[in-house]
Amino acid sequence: MIERLAADVVVIGGGAAGANAALKARALGLEPLMLVKGFLGRSGGSLLAAFLVMPTPPKNDRRAELDAAVRYYNHYLADEDYILEVQRYAREEFFPELEQRGLYIRREENGKIALSPFGSLGIMSPGKYGDAGRLVMDLRRKEVFGQGLRVREQTMATAIVVRDGEAIGVCALDLLTGRLLAISAKAVILATGHTDQLATRATGTRDQCANGLAMAYRAGAEMRNLEMQWWHANDIKSPASWSRVQTYPNPLLGTKEVARHYNNRGDMFFDLHAAPGSPAPYTLQLRRLAQQVQQGLARWDGEYYASYSHIDPAPIRKYNLVADFYDKLGLDVGRDRVECAVTWHMRQGGINVKPLTMETNVEGLFIAGAVGGHTLGNLVYVSHDGQAAACRSAERARRAKAVALTDAEVDREAARVLGFLRSEPRDGVQPAALKREIRQVMWDHMGYVKSEAGMRAGLEKIERLRREKFPRLRLATTSTRWNRAWIDALDADDMLTVAEITIRSSLHRKESRGPFYREDYPVTDHEHWLRHTILRRDARGEPVITSAPVNLKWVTPPAKQEDFFKTDY
Amino acid sequence: MSPTTTGPDATLREGELLALRIARRDPTTDADVRWETYQVPYAERMRVLDALEYVNERLGGDVAYQWFCGARRCGQCAMVVNGRAQLTCWEPAERTMTIEPLRNLPLVRDLVTDRAPYEDLLRALDPQVKRAAPYAGFPEPLPDMPDVNTLTACIECLACHSECPVVTSGDRSFLGPTAIVQLGRFVLDVRDRRDLDGVTLTDAQVARCQSCRACEAACPAGIAIVPAAVEKVRTKIRAVTGR
Numbered sequence: 001m002i003e004r005l006a007a008d009v010v011v012i013g014g015g016a017a018g019a020n021a022a023l024k025a026r027a028l029g030l031e032p033l034m035l036v037k038g039f040l041g042r043s044g045g046s047l048l049a050a051f052l053v054m055p056t057p058p059k060n061d062r063r064a065e066l067d068a069a070v071r072y073y074n075h076y077l078a079d080e081d082y083i084l085e086v087q088r089y090a091r092e093e094f095f096p097e098l099e100q101r102g103l104y105i106r107r108e109e110n111g112k113i114a115l116s117p118f119g120s121l122g123i124m125s126p127g128k129y130g131d132a133g134r135l136v137m138d139l140r141r142k143e144v145f146g147q148g149l150r151v152r153e154q155t156m157a158t159a160i161v162v163r164d165g166e167a168i169g170v171c172a173l174d175l176l177t178g179r180l181l182a183i184s185a186k187a188v189i190l191a192t193g194h195t196d197q198l199a200t201r202a203t204g205t206r207d208q209c210a211n212g213l214a215m216a217y218r219a220g221a222e223m224r225n226l227e228m229q230w231w232h233a234n235d236i237k238s239p240a241s242w243s244r245v246q247t248y249p250n251p252l253l254g255t256k257e258v259a260r261h262y263n264n265r266g267d268m269f270f271d272l273h274a275a276p277g278s279p280a281p282y283t284l285q286l287r288r289l290a291q292q293v294q295q296g297l298a299r300w301d302g303e304y305y306a307s308y309s310h311i312d313p314a315p316i317r318k319y320n321l322v323a324d325f326y327d328k329l330g331l332d333v334g335r336d337r338v339e340c341a342v343t344w345h346m347r348q349g350g351i352n353v354k355p356l357t358m359e360t361n362v363e364g365l366f367i368a369g370a371v372g373g374h375t376l377g378n379l380v381y382v383s384h385d386g387q388a389a390a391c392r393s394a395e396r397a398r399r400a401k402a403v404a405l406t407d408a409e410v411d412r413e414a415a416r417v418l419g420f421l422r423s424e425p426r427d428g429v430q431p432a433a434l435k436r437e438i439r440q441v442m443w444d445h446m447g448y449v450k451s452e453a454g455m456r457a458g459l460e461k462i463e464r465l466r467r468e469k470f471p472r473l474r475l476a477t478t479s480t481r482w483n484r485a486w487i488d489a490l491d492a493d494d495m496l497t498v499a500e501i502t503i504r505s506s507l508h509r510k511e512s513r514g515p516f517y518r519e520d521y522p523v524t525d526h527e528h529w530l531r532h533t534i535l536r537r538d539a540r541g542e543p544v545i546t547s548a549p550v551n552l553k554w555v556t557p558p559a560k561q562e563d564f565f566k567t568d569y
Numbered sequence: 570m571s572p573t574t575t576g577p578d579a580t581l582r583e584g585e586l587l588a589l590r591i592a593r594r595d596p597t598t599d600a601d602v603r604w605e606t607y608q609v610p611y612a613e614r615m616r617v618l619d620a621l622e623y624v625n626e627r628l629g630g631d632v633a634y635q636w637f638c639g640a641r642r643c644g645q646c647a648m649v650v651n652g653r654a655q656l657t658c659w660e661p662a663e664r665t666m667t668i669e670p671l672r673n674l675p676l677v678r679d680l681v682t683d684r685a686p687y688e689d690l691l692r693a694l695d696p697q698v699k700r701a702a703p704y705a706g707f708p709e710p711l712p713d714m715p716d717v718n719t720l721t722a723c724i725e726c727l728a729c730h731s732e733c734p735v736v737t738s739g740d741r742s743f744l745g746p747t748a749i750v751q752l753g754r755f756v757l758d759v760r761d762r763r764d765l766d767g768v769t770l771t772d773a774q775v776a777r778c779q780s781c782r783a784c785e786a787a788c789p790a791g792i793a794i795v796p797a798a799v800e801k802v803r804t805k806i807r808a809v810t811g812r
Contacts, residue, residue: 042645043637096707102698104721104758107713127721134642135721142697176677205637239614241622241639241658324641324791328659329614432625476631481595482678485631 002410003174005183007033007150008397009390010170012157012212013191014039015046016133016379017369019140020386021189021393022149028394033183034151035172038207040144041137045193045204045346045370048244049133049379051253052105053121054090062087063554064120070555072280072569073376074348075514076530077225079551082355082374089384103139106253106319114319116251129253130246130321136379154482155181156211158490159413160188160219160365161405167219167364168403171413175487178480180417182410186400187393189358190216190351191368191386194377195498197435197491199344200443201301203232203244209435212371214494216351217501221360223535224373224548225349226498226505230515231448233270233285234261236325237302237341245325247306247340249281254315261285262305262337263297269304282345283515284568286448289342290517291565300447305337342448348515349373349505352534352548358389361536364400366393373532420489421478428474431488437465438495442502450506451520459503466496501543505533508545512564524567527560585611587662589620591632592669596676605630609662617657617666618646621680633679641789644724647671647731648680654731656724656789671731673745687727687747694744696751701762716757719797722790723750729784729794735777743777746784746794753798756805775803 011022014036025032037043062084069083070076099105105126106114116123126135144151152174159171167188172181192212196204217223236245247259249272261270268274270288272281289298298304308316313334317323326333350373351360358366368389369382377385420431445458470492475485511525512518531547538544581587586608593603607630609623618639624630636646639658646657649669657668674682729746730736736745744752752775755761784794792798 038637039645042643047638047642048640099707099709100704104711104714104717105708106718107711109713111710111712113708134724145692146697205643207637239616239619240612241616241618244638244640430629436626476629479595481597482633482681484633
């Protein structure tokens with residue numbers, strides 16, 4: 001019934017971070033095993049990365065890059081030493097290595113890279129703008145399989161096994177067969193990405209159900225800045241499944257123009273070129289949208305529009321994927337506006353790590369990529385993290401002895417996972433319906449505009465779902481063969497946990513910063529809140545919140561307090 | 570008033586009930602397909618995938634199907650709808666829909682098929698750029714490659730693989746349209762100098778195409794597979810091998 005395996009390093013997650021971790025571990029002479037809930041490179045958030053950014057001569061301005069990362073993408077909750085290291089990695093390793101392996105970054109007819117300036121950086125893409133992640137991951141997938149690495153696809157990790165404070169293995173479920181896996185490992189690298197499917201409208205993939213954060217939390221890992229959750233202001237409103245189709249506020253490829261956004265009266269309220277030079281237009285765009293909503297000129301779920309009608313449609317069609325989506329809806333990208341709505345997006349927060357080594361507070365448990373709380377993440381950052389995590393875990397794996405998981409350790413998790421495989425009570429709750437309710441509570445209470453009362457009411461609803469509906473989950477069938485409802489039940493457990501700790505972290509931070517807006521505290525208060533929110537489980541399993549200082553030397557805030565709506569980051 | 574909400578699905582009204590007839594089967598326990606029907610209220614610009622999600626989230630359907638991105642990238646939600654293979658996150662919902670799994674692949678359960686035979690075929694082709702010259706450093710001097718760009722849009726959803734009559738006939742020597750498109754991405758790349766005369770790539774693997782273009786009607790990326798992939802790869806093979 002239970003398949004026992006061993007590996008030097010178990011890598012959980014099949015995106016850019018996980019693939020890079022496994023490849024680096026192999027390069028260092030280790031025997032890695034990858035566990036992927038869906039398919040390597042095809043089921044996680046890396047797939048949806050739209051473009052690549054890199055420093056472009058003649059600017060090549062490292063100070064401006066540092067400023068962009070610290071201020072605009074991490075709202076000062078960043079580690080400068082880490083960002084400088086990623087900048088080095090981008091220049092010296094990431095781009096040359098991918099191109100050498102065959103990545104074809106789109107060229108113009110004159111042979112120059114199709115490039116759009118974006119602050120101190122340049123936007124480029126293999127394929128069309130919008131397809132970068134798919135093509136980078138296509139290459140990584142072929143590389144991992146080409147090197148013969150062990151990969152278990154459609155296999156969902158369900159627990160990190162910890163003994164005496166050290167991670168010693170992983171329990172997993174083979175979704176095709178229903179077989180449980182007990183894997184002993186000298187090190188575990190968690191690379192499960194963002195927790196995008198936590199609200200009704202979300203940018204992530206179906207598989208991004210907070211499993212990684214929940215597993216790490218249960219294993220005793222500390223969380224950091226979980227409240228730093230981004231929203232998108234510019235995703236297409238309908239059809240529902242296209243909630244991750246974006247009308248980017250960033251520069252397009254093939255033209256110097258950018259999309260404009262209009263309210264329900266037809267007035268333009270956002271155009272990056274009209275904004276004061278922010279290289280992170282997302283948070284700024286949300287603030288402008290909030291002002292429209294306050295005046296009744298837009299809603300969070302619609303009644304505002306993106307438009308490309310001021311731009312020559314030829315380069316949009318040639319270099320930008322969004323034109324295909326317009327065409328499919330019967331819209332003319334050179335003329336028509338498309339209705340937008342906000343969407344739960346990436347999270348700057350996550351698991352607390354030492355960002356240069358990717359170590360957590362749990363010995364033997366390493367983090368790579370966006371599941372970490374050290375940075376917002378993009379393909380470059382998370383690829384770096386995969387390599388860094390592999391390097392440090394290799395040091396551990398070389399000196400550690402493999403420890404077999406005991407029957408008691410495996411049986412405990414097996415009981416939890418198999419416990420969901422029941423068709424009683426007959427009037428019970430189906431897991432897909434519970435997931436939908438969780439996402440609805442987060443949509444209603446944890447949207448872009450937050451308040452103490454709204455969040456407390458949301459927390460109460462989440463706790464009620466946990467208390468009243470979760471114990472009554474039932475599956476339509478107890479088949480163990482690709483039983484989607486079984487996966488949904490495991491997801492629902494993790495989503496309830498992460499929804500709860502996300503709300504608690506958000507209640508703790510009594511200010512507004514970057515993507516995090518509380519209407520009851522509309523000030524960015526560096527004097528009191530330029531600190532990381534740290535959340536962990538105490539001995540009784542209850543969440544405890546403390547805080548930790550930031551590591552900033554060069555980029556510092558301009559004042560002790562700032563009016564949130566006047567900040568541009 | 571929304572300025573632009575018309576489209577190909579404009580004849581369906583918000584709330585109008587759509588009829589779904591779904592093929593259910595677990596091949597380890599069920600000898601035959603069991604058909605189940607559901608009614609789903611139409612919502613603005615609804616895709617086939619949205620209707621399936623409604624069945625599971627609101628009607629307790631528990632139908633097995635696979636999807637990840639919902640945005641024409643992961644290529645994992647292709648199914649046969651009203652007899653034609655299509656990407657379900659991409660194509661609009663219709664008033665009546667009969668939904669079946671893709672053809673020419675083993676069934677896992679309900680609408681989930683096993684991609685392994687295709688993945689094995691692709692892996693055997695070693696679909697990566699095989700360089701003739703050493704890498705010159707980033708950015709390397711490269712031209713615009715419009716033929717490659719066209720094929721790069723392929724998301725390997727296998728809708729064309731499901732529609733192809735040569736694949737359906739069981740001719741194992743033929744690669745099938747998806748694998749030929751993927752092969753074309755590298756064969757047509759100016760950097761690639763693979764041995765086209767080698768054992769893995771014979772003309773027959775490409776030449777068995779009947780040019781019926783059934784594959785193209787199914788392609789969500791709109792690739793003209795026969796002229797853009799099959800014929801270009803065939804020409805390249807002949808130029809290199811002299812066959």
